[in-house]
Amino acid sequence: MEGTPKDTLDPVDWPAFRAQGHRMLDDILDYLEHIRERPVWQPIPQNVRTLFREALPQEPSDLATVHKTFMQDILPFSVGNAHPGFMGWVHGGGTPVGMLAEMLAAGLNSNLGGRDQIPIEVERQVVQWVRDLFGFPQTATGLFVTGTSMANLISVLVARTAALGGNVRHTGMAAGHQRLTAYTSAGAHSCITQAVDLAGLGIDALRIIPMNEHYQIDTVALDQAIRADRRAGLTPFFIAGTAGTVDVGAIDDLAILADMAHKEGLWFHVDGAYGALAMLAPEIAPRLAGLEQADSIAFDFHKWGQVPYDAGFILVRDGQLHHQTFASTAVYLKRETRGLAAGSPWPCDFGPDLSRGFRALKTWFTIKVYGAKRLGRVISDTCALAQYLRQRIESEPMLEILAPVSLNIVCFRYRCEDSDRVNANIVADLQESGIAAPSTTTINGRLAIRAAIVNHRTNTSDIDALIRATIVFGQANTEDIPPRRIR
Numbered sequence: 001m002e003g004t005p006k007d008t009l010d011p012v013d014w015p016a017f018r019a020q021g022h023r024m025l026d027d028i029l030d031y032l033e034h035i036r037e038r039p040v041w042q043p044i045p046q047n048v049r050t051l052f053r054e055a056l057p058q059e060p061s062d063l064a065t066v067h068k069t070f071m072q073d074i075l076p077f078s079v080g081n082a083h084p085g086f087m088g089w090v091h092g093g094g095t096p097v098g099m100l101a102e103m104l105a106a107g108l109n110s111n112l113g114g115r116d117q118i119p120i121e122v123e124r125q126v127v128q129w130v131r132d133l134f135g136f137p138q139t140a141t142g143l144f145v146t147g148t149s150m151a152n153l154i155s156v157l158v159a160r161t162a163a164l165g166g167n168v169r170h171t172g173m174a175a176g177h178q179r180l181t182a183y184t185s186a187g188a189h190s191c192i193t194q195a196v197d198l199a200g201l202g203i204d205a206l207r208i209i210p211m212n213e214h215y216q217i218d219t220v221a222l223d224q225a226i227r228a229d230r231r232a233g234l235t236p237f238f239i240a241g242t243a244g245t246v247d248v249g250a251i252d253d254l255a256i257l258a259d260m261a262h263k264e265g266l267w268f269h270v271d272g273a274y275g276a277l278a279m280l281a282p283e284i285a286p287r288l289a290g291l292e293q294a295d296s297i298a299f300d301f302h303k304w305g306q307v308p309y310d311a312g313f314i315l316v317r318d319g320q321l322h323h324q325t326f327a328s329t330a331v332y333l334k335r336e337t338r339g340l341a342a343g344s345p346w347p348c349d350f351g352p353d354l355s356r357g358f359r360a361l362k363t364w365f366t367i368k369v370y371g372a373k374r375l376g377r378v379i380s381d382t383c384a385l386a387q388y389l390r391q392r393i394e395s396e397p398m399l400e401i402l403a404p405v406s407l408n409i410v411c412f413r414y415r416c417e418d419s420d421r422v423n424a425n426i427v428a429d430l431q432e433s434g435i436a437a438p439s440t441t442t443i444n445g446r447l448a449i450r451a452a453i454v455n456h457r458t459n460t461s462d463i464d465a466l467i468r469a470t471i472v473f474g475q476a477n478t479e480d481i482p483p484r485r486i487r
Contacts, residue, residue, distance in 0.1 A: 020063050025103075027071060032082065032096055035457070039434020041080040048073050080437055084457035085465065088431070088439035090246070090274050090409075092300075093455035094308040101365035102308055105358035112144075112356040114333065114346030123347065123360035129367065130315055133279050135292035141319035143350045144359040147312035148273040149191040151298030154314045154325075154351055156182070156195040156238060158296060159267035161325040162318070163237040169325075173200045181229045182238035183207045185217035185252060187245040189271060215250035215403060217241065219260065226264055238267045243288055244275025247441045247450070249386075249409035251275060254290030262293075270294045274303035274454065275407060280376035284383065284407070301363045304379050306456055311359045314351070323349050378456045382408040385453045389463045398471055402443040411441060411448040414474035420447040422477045429473040436466040 011017035031038075051073055081091035110119040127142035145151050160168060164176055173180075180201055184192045186208050196206045207225045212218045226236045239261050241252040254270060261268035270276065270291055276299035278284040279291070291297065295318065301311035316322040327349040335344035348354045367375070386408045393399045393412045403411040413423045424440060427449055431437045438451045451466065 017063070020067070023064075024067055027067075028099070029096060031075060032099075035083050038076075038083065039080075040083040040085040040437040041431055042077065042434055043432060044077045048077065081455070082457075083437075084455050084459065084462045085434075085436040086455060087451040087453055087458070087466065088437045090244075090303050090452045090454055092303045092306045092309075093457055094302075095306050095366060095370075095456070097369045098306070098308040098362040098366050101362035105361040108358060108361075110358045112358055112360070113348040113354040114343070115340045116343035117340075119358050119361065120343065120347060122358075122364050126360050126363050126367070127315075130313065133372075134276070134294075134297060134315060136315060136317055139319045140315060140317050141322045141350055142313060142315040143347060144356070144363070145312040145314055145351060145353070146310045147302070148189070148271060148298045148300050149194065149312075150351075151312050151314035152189075152191050152240070152269070152271055153195040153198055155240075155267075155269045155296040155298055155316070156199040156201075158316055158318075158322050158325045159238045159269065160199055160201070162267055162295075162321055163235065166324045178235040179205070179233075180237045181205050181207060181234045182240065183209055183222055183225060183236070183266075184240040184271075185209055185211055185242055185245070187211050187215050187217070187247055187250060188240060188242050189246045189273065192240050192271060211250075215245060215248050215406075217252045217257070219253060219256050222257075223260065226260075226266075236264060236266055238269065240269045240271055241290075241294075242275075243270055243272035243278070243291065244407055244409075246273075247409070247443065248403040248405075248411055249275070249407035249452075250404070251287055251406060254288060254294070256290070258290040258293035261295075267295045268293065269296045269298070272297055272299040274300060277301075277304040277375075278379055278407065280304075280372055281379040281383075282376065283380060301366070303454055304382070305363070305366065305375065306378065307363050307366050311363050316350075326350055326352065381456075382453045382458070385458060385460065385463060386410050386451075388460055389451060389453070389466070392463060392467050396467065396471065398474060399467070402446060402448045408453045410451045410453070411443050412451075413446065413448055414470060414478075416474065416478045422474065423447050423449055425477045426470055426473045429477070430466070430469055433469060433473075435469045436462065438466070 080086045082093050110117060112119055112123060123144060130142050131140050163180055182196050182205060184206065193203055193206055197203050209222045209225060210218050229236050239257055241254050241257045243251050258268050276291065276297055279288055297315045299313055301307040301313060302309045323345060334341065336342050347356060386405050389410045390401060390405045393401055398415050399412055400415055401412050413419060414426055416422050424447055427438055427440050438449050441448050441450045
C-alpha cells in the first residue's frame with residue numbers, strides 16, 4: 001500500500017487482525033467467566049516446560065498460532081490467583097474491568113515518566129483520591145510503582161533525605177558522621193530489610209523489634225531499642241509500622257507508633273501493602289487509627305483493590321522532600337512552560353523510574369466503575385469469610401487455629417504427630433489437587449497452613465472445600481492411605 005513502510009509492524013490485513021483480536025478477547029473472558037470449572041493450579045508437565053526452551057525465533061509466526069500456544073500451554077499453568085480457591089500469599093483476583101483498562105493502556109503505549117499528557121493527569125487524579133482516603137494534606141505527593149517493595153524503598157530514601165539533607169545524594173552515607181538506625185516488627189515483611197539494605201544503610205542498621213501477644217510490634221521494646229541506640233551515639237531516624245502483617249494480618253498500634261515517632265523526631269512509615277486499603281471498609285477503618293499521621297504509606301492496589309498486577313503506590317506527606325529526594329537536572333529532562341515539555345513536576349521527579357507504564361488507568365477504571373463503597377464491601381466480605389473459616393476450623397476436632405484472625409488471614413494446622421511434615425504435605429496435596437491453594441508459614445516455631453482470603457470471587461463454598469480437603473489429605477498423610485476423590 002502506498003505510504004506504508006515496508007517493515008511496519010502494523011497488520012497488513014486489519015479486518016483479519018481485528019477478528020483474531022476479538023477471538024482472543026472472548027477466550028480470556030471465557031476463562032474468567034468459567035474459572036470455577038478449572039483447577040486453582042496444576043503442575044507444569046515437562047513437555048510443556050520444554051516448549052519454552054526454544055532458540056530466539058528469527059522468522060514471523062501466525063498470530064492465531066501463537067495465541068493457540070498461549071491457550072494450551074500458558075493459560076492453564078499460571079499461578080491461579082484469579083481463581084476463588086487461591087488463598088496462598090496475598091494476591092488480588094483482578095477484574096474484567098481492570099483487564100480491559102490494561103488493554104486500552106497498552107494501546108496508548110504511554111510513558112508516564114513525564115511530558116504534558118492527560119495520562120499523567122489521570123495518575124494525579126488517583127493521587128488526589130488517595131490523599132482524601134488517608135486524610136493527607138494537598139501538598140502530599142504520590143506515585144504508582146511496581147509494588148510495596150519499591151514503595152517501601154522510596155519511603156526509606158525520602159526519610160534518609162529528611163535525616164541527612166539532600167546533599168546525601170552527592171556525598172553518600174560514608175561522608176556523614178551519623179549512623180542511622182531504623183526499626184520494624186519481627187512480623188514485618190522482609191522488603192523492609194531489603195529497603196534499608198538498598199538505601200545504603202546496611203541491614204545491621206535495622207532493629208527487628210519483637211511482637212506482643214497480638215502479633216503487633218512491642219512498643220515498650222521499641223522504646224527501649226531507640227533509647228539504647230541514642231546512648232550508643234547512633235541516630236534513630238525511621239519506624240516502619242505494619243497494617244496487615246504478612247504472616248497473620250495483624251495491625252500494629254499505629255496511633256502509639258505515630259506518637260512515639262513524633263516525640264522522638266523519627267520518620268513514621270506504614271507498610272500497608274494490603275491492609276491500608278481497609279480504609280475503604282467503614283467497619284474496619286477505625287482499626288487503622290494513626291495511619292493518617294504517617295509520614296509515608298506504601299500499599300498495593302493489586303491486592304485488596306483487585307486491580308490487575310502490577311499497581312503499587314507510595315504516598316508521602318512532605319511533597320517537597322519527596323521531590324528533593326529524586327528530582328534530576330539532566331538537560332534532556334529540561335522543563336518548559338509550553339509544549340510537550342510542560343506540566344512540571346513530572347512523575348520521574350518522585351521515584352527512580354523514567355520509563356513508567358500507565359498503571360493509573362486500570363486503577364482509575366476500577367474505582368470509577370465499581371466505586372469506593374463496593375470495593376470496601378469486598379474487603380469486608382473477605383474478612384467475614386476469614387471469620388467463617390476460623391469458626392469451621394474450631395468446629396473440627398482434627399484442626400486447630402494457630403494465631404488470632406485479625407483481618408483476612410487464617411493460620412491453622414491439622415492435629416497429628418510429626419505435624420510440620422504432615423501439614424507441609426497437606427498444603428502440597430491441596431495445591432496439586434486443584435481444589436485450593438493455601439501457603440505455609442511458621443507460627444511460634446510450628447508450621448502452619450496459611451489461608452489468605454483476598455479474592456473477590458471467594459465464597460463460603462470455597463472455604464468448605466478447603467476444610468474438607470484438608471481433613472481428607474490429613475488423614476491420608478497420617479494413616480498411610482490414599483485420599484479418596486474430593487469434590
